Amino acid sequence: MRNTVAQTEDAIAFMAKVESMSQEARDHFKIVIEQLITCYLDEKSHAVVLIDHDDKDKTAMIAVNANEMEVANLLNIGALASASMVMEDMPDKGMLN
Numbered sequence: 590m591r592n593t594v595a596q597t598e599d600a601i602a603f604m605a606k607v608e609s610m611s612q613e614a615r616d617h618f619k620i621v622i623e624q625l626i627t628c629y630l631d632e633k634s635h636a637v638v639l640i641d642h643d644d645k646d647k648t649a650m651i652a653v654n655a656n657e658m659e660v661a662n663l664l665n666i667g668a669l670a671s672a673s674m675v676m677e678d679m680p681d682k683g684m685l686n
Contacts, residue, residue: 628653637663 592600607615628634635655641648652660 625653628655635659635663637667 607618610618625636625638628636632654636653637655637660638651638653639648640651650660655663
């Protein structure tokens with residue numbers, strides 16, 4: 590398939606953004622992209638990407654190969670896992686009376 594000039598320009602602009610990231614950020618980005626590609630290629634893999642910006646009032650939510658129920662389940666699993674990680678580092682309070 591032959592790329593159009595616009596597609597080539599988009600690819601160059603994308604690569605310039607990737608190259609502007611630190612090596613650590615690029616390594617992490619690679620992991621994220623590989624996992625997302627899996628969701629597009631494997632019907633049993635699903636993802637939800639949440640994107641928040643401090644200066645905006647909205648959080649973007651992008652579902653990848655997931656219906657509404659799968660999205661709700663993934664968000665619930667994520668909330669539970671996140672709470673578990675936070676609580677894991679909490680000091681023991683002992684008896685609560």
